[in-house]
Amino acid sequence: MITIYHNPHCSKSRETLALLTAIAEEQALALNVIDYQKNPLNFDELQQIFIALGDNHGQAMLRNNEDEYAILKLEHADTTTALQAIAAHPHLLQRPIVTYQNKAAIGRPPEHVLSLFKKA
Numbered sequence: 001m002i003t004i005y006h007n008p009h010c011s012k013s014r015e016t017l018a019l020l021t022a023i024a025e026e027q028a029l030a031l032n033v034i035d036y037q038k039n040p041l042n043f044d045e046l047q048q049i050f051i052a053l054g055d056n057h058g059q060a061m062l063r064n065n066e067d068e069y070a071i072l073k074l075e076h077a078d079t080t081t082a083l084q085a086i087a088a089h090p091h092l093l094q095r096p097i098v099t100y101q102n103k104a105a106i107g108r109p110p111e112h113v114l115s116l117f118k119k120a
Contacts, residue, residue, distance in 0.1 A: 004033040005041070005049070005097040013096040016107035020098065023117060040090040046083040049097055051053075052104035058082030060106065061094050068092055 002020055007013045017033065024031040041049070050058060058079035067090045069075075074082060086092045096107040100116040104113060108114045 001030040001032055003034060005036045005095065005099075006033050007037060007095045008035060010095050012039070012108055014112055015097065016096045016110040016113055018115065019107075019110055027117075036093055036095075036100075036116045037090050041087065041093070043083055043087045046086055046093075049099065049104050050079065050083060050101055052102055053097075054103070058086075061086060061097070063092050063094050066092055087118065 002024055004013075004017055004018055004020055010083075020031055021050075023029065046061070053060065057078065058099040059074075059082060060094055062074060062082050062085070064075075068085070069092060072089075074085055074092075077085065094106050094108070095111075096100060096109055096113075098105055098116060103116050105113045105116050
């Protein structure tokens with residue numbers, strides 16, 4: 001199953017969803033769309049995504065152009081602090097994030113998520 005953590009108000013998220021819809025139809029895969037603003041992720045869910053991203057810090061998951069980023073002084077936040085901030089303020093989550101087969105990618109640009117579907 002493909003999962004996209006989606007914000008319908010974001011053009012990059014909509015573009016990524018369109019790509020995923022085509023892939024899901026082509027490969028007969030289920031597509032799970034989660035509006036993370038309406039259904040916020042908890043710390044444990046965010047940590048699972050962080051691990052699937054394979055990143056070495058939580059900064060990649062943060063939207064650094066949001067007011068809370070500056071207010072909470074997240075510029076040098078460690079991963080735990082970053083994930084706690086996202087759990088408390090869901091709009092801080094970088095979007096979109098796509099997970100597939102225990103791997104994840106951030107859809108910026110949308111084509112970046114295509115790496116999840118390449119055969120090894």
